[in-house]
Amino acid sequence: MRQRVSQLYAALLAAGAILLAWALYYVFLVAPEERVMGAVQKIFYFHVPIAMVTFLSVFILLAGSAGYLWTRAAIWDHLAIAACEVGLVFCTLVLVTGPIWAKPAWGVWWTWEAKLTTTLILWLLLSGCLLARRYAATPEQGARVGSVLGIVAALDVPVIYKAVDWWRGQHPIVFGPGLADPLTPEMHVALRIAMVAILVLYLVLLIARMRLASIEDRVAVLEENAGRSR
Amino acid sequence: MSAREGGAPPGFLGAALLVAKKDFAIEGRTRESLAATVLFALIVLVVFAFSFDLDLIRRLGTSKIVPGMLWVTLAFSAIVGFNRSYAMERARDAMTALALAPVDRGAIILGKTIANFGMLVVLEAVVIPLTGIFFDLDLVSVALPLGGVVLLHSLGLAELGTVFGAVVSRLGRGEAFLATLLLPAATPLFLSAVHCTGTIFEGGSLAADSKWLLVTAGLDVLYFLVAWLIADAILEE
Numbered sequence: 001m002r003q004r005v006s007q008l009y010a011a012l013l014a015a016g017a018i019l020l021a022w023a024l025y026y027v028f029l030v031a032p033e034e035r036v037m038g039a040v041q042k043i044f045y046f047h048v049p050i051a052m053v054t055f056l057s058v059f060i061l062l063a064g065s066a067g068y069l070w071t072r073a074a075i076w077d078h079l080a081i082a083a084c085e086v087g088l089v090f091c092t093l094v095l096v097t098g099p100i101w102a103k104p105a106w107g108v109w110w111t112w113e114a115k116l117t118t119t120l121i122l123w124l125l126l127s128g129c130l131l132a133r134r135y136a137a138t139p140e141q142g143a144r145v146g147s148v149l150g151i152v153a154a155l156d157v158p159v160i161y162k163a164v165d166w167w168r169g170q171h172p173i174v175f176g177p178g179l180a181d182p183l184t185p186e187m188h189v190a191l192r193i194a195m196v197a198i199l200v201l202y203l204v205l206l207i208a209r210m211r212l213a214s215i216e217d218r219v220a221v222l223e224e225n226a227g228r229s230r
Numbered sequence: 231m232s233a234r235e236g237g238a239p240p241g242f243l244g245a246a247l248l249v250a251k252k253d254f255a256i257e258g259r260t261r262e263s264l265a266a267t268v269l270f271a272l273i274v275l276v277v278f279a280f281s282f283d284l285d286l287i288r289r290l291g292t293s294k295i296v297p298g299m300l301w302v303t304l305a306f307s308a309i310v311g312f313n314r315s316y317a318m319e320r321a322r323d324a325m326t327a328l329a330l331a332p333v334d335r336g337a338i339i340l341g342k343t344i345a346n347f348g349m350l351v352v353l354e355a356v357v358i359p360l361t362g363i364f365f366d367l368d369l370v371s372v373a374l375p376l377g378g379v380v381l382l383h384s385l386g387l388a389e390l391g392t393v394f395g396a397v398v399s400r401l402g403r404g405e406a407f408l409a410t411l412l413l414p415a416a417t418p419l420f421l422s423a424v425h426c427t428g429t430i431f432e433g434g435s436l437a438a439d440s441k442w443l444l445v446t447a448g449l450d451v452l453y454f455l456v457a458w459l460i461a462d463a464i465l466e467e
Contacts, residue, residue: 124414135401163418
């Protein structure tokens, strides 16, 4: 079975590569240029899917952390580690692509709006979670501490979003009830391709990180055994 | 506590109260934690007063600036307090003894939360009147709503501080790391606290802020439930 899983993973990897290339082609060569913002708007096709995947990562982190504390099975912890680390990478990408668009569109790099602020705080929470794991004396302590922090952080994120939303608002809402659809059909297709491509990329990285975590565990066990026999 | 010797272990609430009583007893004898937190709070307030003098604050609107200063002061001093609360458990590894006690670990977390909440209330009883005096605010006429808002938000802060304090103390890291973990997680509490306090200082009605108060009450319940559910993982070696 191990071999078949590896083959499936290779297929996912290939699909991700093709999808990403297709998304780049479609976004830059097929989708029309936006009337007001011009080429800058193209970043929207990557920014939005990456942001969605970042918040998906929070749910996976919650599932991995809760699953670990419930079962104490290593695989759940590997899922939590992967969701935290890959989520942090995607969160960083959101925080980088956002301002690149915001500067020409709003005239500022940053504004304290709900989605931006929540993303920044999520970045801090995920970093804290990773740091805590790094500080742990043993892998078991790291797993436990990481899960505790992961659960609290993940449950907090929706509340943070609502609280900051009441406090402020300004992020462009492109889709929503009662709003005219501003995108042309080609733009929709481009966004959908980019969404699938980014999701597959996320899954590829998530699984790769999970496998790495399990290999790290095995190395730790081997080292311990080698140390004992010496 | 000696009355319990040889007897049956206390129930959930009994155990929680015992843990809290132990913390209050230590505090009553040493007054270390209170001295440290109140002194720290005073210093932060004075630094704020230096950074924005009273004339500037008056021009910008006292009721708009002071709530933020007050809650920044309280949050940072609370972090000092949460750290002390676990520093005393680390001495001679009292934490392990506590975790080994034949009671529900959720009760131990609840006890520590009660103790931390008590510490916050005493801290606030000193810091808030001083803030009123320093920044020329009449707090006596709004004492009741202000007290309610402060208690509601302090409870959530104490719950989060108890969980994160235990984690940081297990990792053997200091106050800076607790602040790194606690402050982002406390964002909703902080926004709500500053907002509601501002409404009170402006002389407005809290009825307009009922959604904030409801969310905070919900958070108080949520944080307690989560802490209780994962208490074993929090206190494990």
